[in-house]
Amino acid sequence: xxxxxxxxxxxxxxxxxxxxxxxxxxxxxDGMQLTGDRFTSASALFGNDLAxxxxxxxxxxxxxxxxHGVSAFQVQVASETVTTPGDAPTVLVAMNPxxxxxxxxxxxxxxxxIVNSDAFEERNLDKAGYTxxxxxxxxxxxxxxxxxxxxxxxxxxxxxxxxxxxxxERSKNFFALGVVSWLFDRPTQPTLDWIDVKFxxxxxxxxxxxxxxKAGHAFGETTEMFQATYKVRPAELEPGTYTSINGNTAxxxxxxxxAQQAKLPLxxxxxxxxxxxxxxxxxxxxxxxxxxxxxxxDEIAAACAAVGASFGGHIGVTTTSGPGLALKAExxxxxxxxxxxLLVIDIQRGxxxxxxxxxxxxxxxxxxxxxxxxxxxxxxxxxxxPSQCFFAAIEAVRIALKYRTPVILLSDGYxxxxxxxxxxxxxxxxxxxxxxxxxxxxxxxxxGNPVFQPYKRDPQTLARPWAVPGTPDLMHRVGGLExxxxxxxxxxxxxxxxxxxxxxxxxxxxxxxxxxxTMLDSDGPATVAVLSWGSVWGSVTSAVRRVRAGGPAVxxxxxxxxxxxxxxxxxxxxxxxxxxxxxxxxxxxASIVRSxxxxxxxxxxxxxxxxxxxxxxxxxxxxxxxxx
Amino acid sequence: MTTDMSxxxxxxxxxWTSDQEPRWCPGCGDYxxxxxxQLLMPQLGARPENTVFVSGIGCAARFPxxxxxxxxxxxxxxxxALATGLATCRxxxxxxxxxxxxxxxxxxxxxxxxxxRRNVNIKIxxxxxxIYGLTKGQYSPTSEIGKVTKSTPLGSxxxxxxxxxxxxxxxxxxxxxxxxxxxxxxxxxxxxxxxHAGAAFVEVYQNCNVFNDGAFAEITKKDKRPSMLITLQHGxxxxxxxxxxxxxxxxxxxxxxxxxxxxxxxxxLLVHDERAETPSLAFALxxxxxxxxxPTPIGVFRAVEGPEYASQVSRQLAFAQxxxxxGDLAALLRSRATWEVA
Ligand SMILES: Cc1ncc(C[n+]2csc(CCOP(=O)(O)OP(=O)(O)O)c2C)c(N)n1
Ligand code: SF4
Ligand SMILES: [Mg+2]
Numbered sequence: 001x002x003x004x005x006x007x008x009x010x011x012x013x014x015x016x017x018x019x020x021x022x023x024x025x026x027x028x029x030d031g032m033q034l035t036g037d038r039f040t041s042a043s044a045l046f047g048n049d050l051a052x053x054x055x056x057x058x059x060x061x062x063x064x065x066x067x068h069g070v071s072a073f074q075v076q077v078a079s080e081t082v083t084t085p086g087d088a089p090t091v092l093v094a095m096n097p098x099x100x101x102x103x104x105x106x107x108x109x110x111x112x113x114i115v116n117s118d119a120f121e122e123r124n125l126d127k128a129g130y131t132x133x134x135x136x137x138x139x140x141x142x143x144x145x146x147x148x149x150x151x152x153x154x155x156x157x158x159x160x161x162x163x164x165x166x167x168x169e170r171s172k173n174f175f176a177l178g179v180v181s182w183l184f185d186r187p188t189q190p191t192l193d194w195i196d197v198k199f200x201x202x203x204x205x206x207x208x209x210x211x212x213x214k215a216g217h218a219f220g221e222t223t224e225m226f227q228a229t230y231k232v233r234p235a236e237l238e239p240g241t242y243t244s245i246n247g248n249t250a251x252x253x254x255x256x257x258x259a260q261q262a263k264l265p266l267x268x269x270x271x272x273x274x275x276x277x278x279x280x281x282x283x284x285x286x287x288x289x290x291x292x293x294x295x296x297x298d299e300i301a302a303a304c305a306a307v308g309a310s311f312g313g314h315i316g317v318t319t320t321s322g323p324g325l326a327l328k329a330e331x332x333x334x335x336x337x338x339x340x341x342l343l344v345i346d347i348q349r350g351x352x353x354x355x356x357x358x359x360x361x362x363x364x365x366x367x368x369x370x371x372x373x374x375x376x377x378x379x380x381x382x383x384x385x386p387s388q389c390f391f392a393a394i395e396a397v398r399i400a401l402k403y404r405t406p407v408i409l410l411s412d413g414y415x416x417x418x419x420x421x422x423x424x425x426x427x428x429x430x431x432x433x434x435x436x437x438x439x440x441x442x443x444x445x446x447x448g449n450p451v452f453q454p455y456k457r458d459p460q461t462l463a464r465p466w467a468v469p470g471t472p473d474l475m476h477r478v479g480g481l482e483x484x485x486x487x488x489x490x491x492x493x494x495x496x497x498x499x500x501x502x503x504x505x506x507x508x509x510x511x512x513x514x515x516x517x518t519m520l521d522s523d524g525p526a527t528v529a530v531l532s533w534g535s536v537w538g539s540v541t542s543a544v545r546r547v548r549a550g551g552p553a554v555x556x557x558x559x560x561x562x563x564x565x566x567x568x569x570x571x572x573x574x575x576x577x578x579x580x581x582x583x584x585x586x587x588x589x590a591s592i593v594r595s596x597x598x599x600x601x602x603x604x605x606x607x608x609x610x611x612x613x614x615x616x617x618x619x620x621x622x623x624x625x626x627x628x
Numbered sequence: 629m630t631t632d633m634s635x636x637x638x639x640x641x642x643x644w645t646s647d648q649e650p651r652w653c654p655g656c657g658d659y660x661x662x663x664x665x666q667l668l669m670p671q672l673g674a675r676p677e678n679t680v681f682v683s684g685i686g687c688a689a690r691f692p693x694x695x696x697x698x699x700x701x702x703x704x705x706x707x708x709a710l711a712t713g714l715a716t717c718r719x720x721x722x723x724x725x726x727x728x729x730x731x732x733x734x735x736x737x738x739x740x741x742x743x744x745r746r747n748v749n750i751k752i753x754x755x756x757x758x759i760y761g762l763t764k765g766q767y768s769p770t771s772e773i774g775k776v777t778k779s780t781p782l783g784s785x786x787x788x789x790x791x792x793x794x795x796x797x798x799x800x801x802x803x804x805x806x807x808x809x810x811x812x813x814x815x816x817x818x819x820x821x822x823x824h825a826g827a828a829f830v831e832v833y834q835n836c837n838v839f840n841d842g843a844f845a846e847i848t849k850k851d852k853r854p855s856m857l858i859t860l861q862h863g864x865x866x867x868x869x870x871x872x873x874x875x876x877x878x879x880x881x882x883x884x885x886x887x888x889x890x891x892x893x894x895x896x897l898l899v900h901d902e903r904a905e906t907p908s909l910a911f912a913l914x915x916x917x918x919x920x921x922x923p924t925p926i927g928v929f930r931a932v933e934g935p936e937y938a939s940q941v942s943r944q945l946a947f948a949q950x951x952x953x954x955g956d957l958a959a960l961l962r963s964r965a966t967w968e969v970a
Binding site for chain 2: 490
């Protein structure tokens with residue numbers, strides 16, 4: 001049904017919604033990420049729970065108006081807790097024909113479409129591949145459609161501000177934001193304040209954006225096009241101070257926190273790559289925390305510089321995405337062999353090769369676990385929600401320092417850019433992860449003279465001593481050639497190599513006793529469980545909740561550590577008749593679980609650059625319950 | 629953490645010699661470089677605990693094992709990158725990099741360029757034997773054209789790199805050349821590199837007596853040196869020969885040329901200026917000889933001051949702390965819009 005402005009005035013109603021999934025879509029140049037971000041912030045400040053999914057093309061400025069230039073931002077806001085950006089959007093804001101064409105399919109049946117009707121002119125229709133005008137040819141039948149001439153109305157209100165028409169047109173995203181802010185009863189002040197701060201140095205731009213935003217809001221109120229406004233009440237969240245955070249920021253702050261909890265300086269070496277670069281950017285701006293950042297000439301140099309930093313007693317960290325992780329393999333092997341702390345962070349994206357740089361995937365698990373020559377096991381930790389990246393970073397640093405080992409921390413594009421409200425932790429509760437450098441001789445030679453043995457291990461952790469340059473008397477050499485147990489001298493002795501190989505493996509295996517158990521979410525005896533790792537946690541959590549509501553019991557097991565696996569996992573898995581393993585890859589964890597525990601789990605896979613929806617997983621669970 | 633160098637006890641060669649037996653072939657040039665270094669260190673007043681040798685892979689790269697200092701035998705080609713991270717975090721240390729021509733110019737060529745252009749305070753010693761020693765004798769990026777090796781049975785067809793030209797092309801602030809047959813000259817060059825505040829690059833002609841024996845003999849044998857080695861000295865006319873009878877001039881077209889001093893007159897000889905702001909003269913000197921069969925300059929080609937990387941990094945940290953105050957994590961977590969839920 002297409003509303004028109006000529007309708008009879010009707011009394012306005014205000015309806016309550018439990019949740020709203022809105023998707024903003026437009027050309028890359030239309031500012032949709034910013035619009036979505038603003039809507040999200042206003043909703044967060046209002047007290048909703050929410051989760052976001054930015055979805056943008058790899059090209060910075062694909063040709064305007066084309067399908068591959070469409071940039072979208074989806075957010076779910078709710079009056080209850082949510083863990084995903086929502087399945088099908090209930091509302092689509094489409095700024096041009098290409099956006100409508102590429103996004104309409106996602107909209108739920110009977111959903112609402114708000115379009116910038118000014119953009120539906122012949123040239124744009126052509127570029128989007130429409131032969132007829134979708135606004136009039138029946139394409140939108142079955143949806144509630146609002147046609148709003150956003151471009152012309154924005155130009156109109158900016159006329160008297162002295163802004164050039166071309167510049168004025170750029171503010172049309174704020175007009176759109178104004179319209180939806182009215183329609184969904186969002187507070188306006190946070191956005192106006194934000195405009196003031198953000199564009200303070202460019203008063204004309206600030207004025208145009210503020211005017212467009214207010215005009216959009218007023219348009220909603222006065223045109224009578226909209227018969228109702230909708231309200232999503234604040235969610236009942238745990239008391240505390242909240243901020244809205246995405247995974248890359250949480251990760252960066254987690255690294256800073258880790259350095260403070262370890263009482264050691266942080267050194268981040270990185271080579272720019274989507275979607276990891278924002279960690280480099282964020283930490284480069286935090287020099288007052290004593291953070292040294294280094295933009296290296298390539299990923300190998302970045303990893304090596306981080307190893308050099310660790311040798312010097314700093315926390316060496318290197319951030320990257322899949323292609324970069326492949327390049328770092330040899331260096332990680334070196335860190336593993338010389339048994340120094342190193343944190344390698346892989347923000348996974350679609351692969352192989354350049355793959356889908358801006359889309360999410362969780363297909364580097366095998367690379368993280370096995371992507372080195374030789375017997376080269378190392379701990380792998382995976383973050384599971386944007387805000388949890390903060391704690392995952394601290395945990396990964398803890399393990400690296402305590403066990404003098406490289407650790408790979410897996411995040412992904414969805415976590416990196418997705419945001420959610422985060423109840424700020426009490427910093428007092430963060431763990432003390434400090435370790436001691438060795439500063440004295442730790443052994444005696446045959447004549448009883450004190451000596452330093454760089455490979456004399458701690459009997460409990462099997463970690464070797466960490467003596468940093470500058471420490472008198474403890475001068476020693478480390479290197480990638482096989483080392484003799486205890487002394488660390490080069491050794492090619494067969495039995496010693498066997499021993500060292502086993503010691504390195506035992507050290508990593510032993511960490512199982514030093515990590516939390518599997519995350520178990522259970523609401524009663526169940527025969528079906530879902531096993532997850534990484535960001536799919538969010539979709540599984542929602543799906544499980546949905547299935548349980550009035551339906552059968554189903555458990556959710558989640559892994560925060562992929563190597564070593566949680567000590568209780570084998571026993572836990574043995575409890576169920578059916579275990580589903582949904583993954584954004586072709587079943588990498590499923591294979592590991594099968595070979596390790598001889599349990600024939602059911603693999604559910606999706607490798608399409610977008611996260612699982614909760615309904616996809618709920619359907620899989622329902623199917624499993626039926627077959628069970 | 630560090631010991632004050634001025635008050636530390638004096639050291640001897642033994643204090644710089646590790647308990648590990650060198651595993652180079654008998655007669656290898658690496659031995660003389662090692663002992664030159666071990667003898668030099670006490671003279672410098674350096675402290676073993678504040679000294680780190682970092683290397684990649686190759687025969688040359690075994691060097692750190694034999695120095696009784698901190699050391700890291702890394703991975704092939706990456707020593708400059710490993711050392712950059714260390715030197716950036718720990719400006720209090722003396723960080724040396726040792727590697728072969730394959731290590732530093734082939735697999736690690738990129739890292740060399742970037743370490744030099746950043747001017748990180750690391751001292752890079754390239755042991756150039758014009759061959760891959762450790763992998764048993766393949767040609768290297770400094771092998772002469774036509775080199776017959778196991779991987780080039782009909783002779784190599786690729787043009788070699790000139791290490792000094794490469795370093796100068798990256799505008800290294802310190803560039804020098806020496807050879808393994810002259811301990812005093814090596815020590816002079818290592819000392820100058822050590823004193824230099826920034827990245828230093830020293831090419832050491834090194835004899836691999838197993839796979840490329842005598843590669844430099846034409847210029848480094850004692851009786852050949854006067855006529856074949858042109859010893860550069862800052863501020864001095866460039867001349868060589870037993871009686872100083874040969875010299876270098878810049879001709880009318882701006883090219884360097886070898887001449888008999890008698891023919892041109894002493895006053896027309898080129899005067900060496902290692903401190904010249906642009907690397908052009910040093911670059912021309914690096915091109916003077918096409919290989920170790922022609923009169924070849926050794927000594928310091930270039931030594932100029934430039935902002936050192938690690939100190940710049942430290943300065944930025946100090947500046948950021950002055951400007952924003954020391955980092956406050958609780959405040960950082962609240963630095964964006966926050967709201968309270970009661
Ligand atoms: C990644 C990698 N590729 C190849 C090798 C094999 N390799 C070891 S040393 C070397 C070349 C050594 O030549 P050079 O650097 O000139 O040192 P030299 O032995 O001559 O001192 C090669 C190819 C390796 N160790 N690692
Ligand atoms: S192979 Fe050549 S460079 Fe290597 S140790 Fe033997 S002589 Fe020296
Ligand atoms: Mg060599």
